[in-house]
Amino acid sequence: xxxxxxxxxxxxxxxxxxxxxxxxxxxxxxxxxxxxxxxxxxxxxxxxxxxxxxxxxxxxxxxxxxxxxxxxxxxxxxxxxxxxxxxxxxxxxxxxxxxxxxxxxxxxxxxxxxxxxxxxxxxxxxxxxxxxxxxxxxxxxxxxxxxxxxxxxxxxxxxxxxxxxxxxxxxxxxxxxxxxxxxxxxxxxxxxxxxxxxxxxxxxxxxxxxxxxxxxxxxxxxxxxxxxxxxxxxxxxxxxxxxxxxxxxxxxxxxxxxx
Numbered sequence: 001x002x003x004x005x006x007x008x009x010x011x012x013x014x015x016x017x018x019x020x021x022x023x024x025x026x027x028x029x030x031x032x033x034x035x036x037x038x039x040x041x042x043x044x045x046x047x048x049x050x051x052x053x054x055x056x057x058x059x060x061x062x063x064x065x066x067x068x069x070x071x072x073x074x075x076x077x078x079x080x081x082x083x084x085x086x087x088x089x090x091x092x093x094x095x096x097x098x099x100x101x102x103x104x105x106x107x108x109x110x111x112x113x114x115x116x117x118x119x120x121x122x123x124x125x126x127x128x129x130x131x132x133x134x135x136x137x138x139x140x141x142x143x144x145x146x147x148x149x150x151x152x153x154x155x156x157x158x159x160x161x162x163x164x165x166x167x168x169x170x171x172x173x174x175x176x177x178x179x180x181x182x183x184x185x186x187x188x189x190x191x192x193x194x195x196x197x198x199x200x201x202x203x204x205x206x207x208x209x210x211x212x213x214x215x216x217x218x219x220x221x222x223x224x225x226x227x228x229x230x231x232x233x234x235x236x237x238x239x240x241x242x243x244x245x246x247x248x249x250x251x252x253x254x255x256x257x258x259x
Contacts, residue, residue: 013043013105013131015172022183023047025165026103026129033095037085037104037114037130039068044103046072053077056093058085086114090121099126108133108177112152115140122159122188129165130184137164137182149242151210155203157246158196161187194247201257206249209241216240221252229255 013019022044028034028051039045039057041064048055049072056079059065065082072078081088085104094100102125106114111132118128132140135148140156141164142148156162163185170176196202212220218227218237230237233251235244 011105011108011173011175011177012040013172014174018168018172019043019047021166022129022131023051025183025185026101028052028101031098032101032126033093033098034101034103035090035093037102037106039080040064040105042068042071044105045078048103049075049077054095055079056081058083058088060084086110086117090118091124094121094124099124101126102128103130105131108136108179111136115152116155119155119159119188123190125188128184128186128188130186131168131181132184133177134167134180134182137184140184144243144245146242150213151206154206154210154246154249156186158192158194158202158250159189161189161193192250194250195254196250197254198257202250202253205253205256209249213241217244217252221256224256225252 026048028048030051030053032052033054033056034048034052035056035058036044036048037058039059045055045057045068055077057068058081059068060083062082065080069080073080079093090100090102100121102118118125136152139148139150139152140162142150142153165183165185168181168183170178170180173181192199209217209220216238217230217235217240220241221230227237230252233248233255235248235252
């Protein structure tokens with residue numbers, strides 16, 4: 001059995017109790033199109049194939065893709081994509097009548113950019129069931145005012161509902177990671193949970209402000225919005241980004257980009 005590759009952030013799930021708990025939480029049903037990100041050694045692929053008749057597996061590692069093909073390629077329910085999940089076009093596999101269900105044990109080193117990538121396809125995704133580093137889930141579900149609150153928090157708050165299902169210890173993986181993991185359920189929203197006039201402008205403003213999170217809004221928005229404009233939105237120009245509610249960023253973006 002090939003050793004995990006550190007550069008790809010590979011930690012293979014092996015605990016049968018944890019695997020059963022994950023599959024139960026996903027609750028796959030026949031007729032659904034499921035996309036598994038990173039098939040690995042097939043720990044989730046095998047039980048998903050037992051319950052699904054339409055499973056797409058995305059695997060970047062050539063040797064692991066060969067392993068999946070050798071073990072499960074005979075199943076008519078399996079479609080293997082030898083591709084990078086960060087660059088994969090999820091719309092290419094979306095069904096006309098049924099949105100995608102996405103599952104996976106995400107590599108720690110790409111989990112945040114992959115979450116942003118998946119958000120781009122929110123209109124064709126029913127839900128996501130993902131294994132993530134616990135500190136990433138803490139950031140996803142953080143409240144304003146803390147160090148965990150940031151760009152990821154705000155973007156997910158706008159476009160999804162998040163439920164942290166359960167934590168998983170290092171011993172469930174090979175090799176054991178140095179951190180705890182959390183299994184999370186994400187239900188994307190096709191429209192934002194608060195008014196967002198221009199999604200691109202909103203995302204750009206959120207990224208800009210958190211790139212200078214130690215600065216006050218007045219300083220980081222200098223030349224873009226005046227102090228009077230910020231105050232008119234009911235927001236303190238002396239505040240820092242991590243103290244704002246997600247909807248506050250949308251109001252600022254609307255001021256900067258009036259229709």
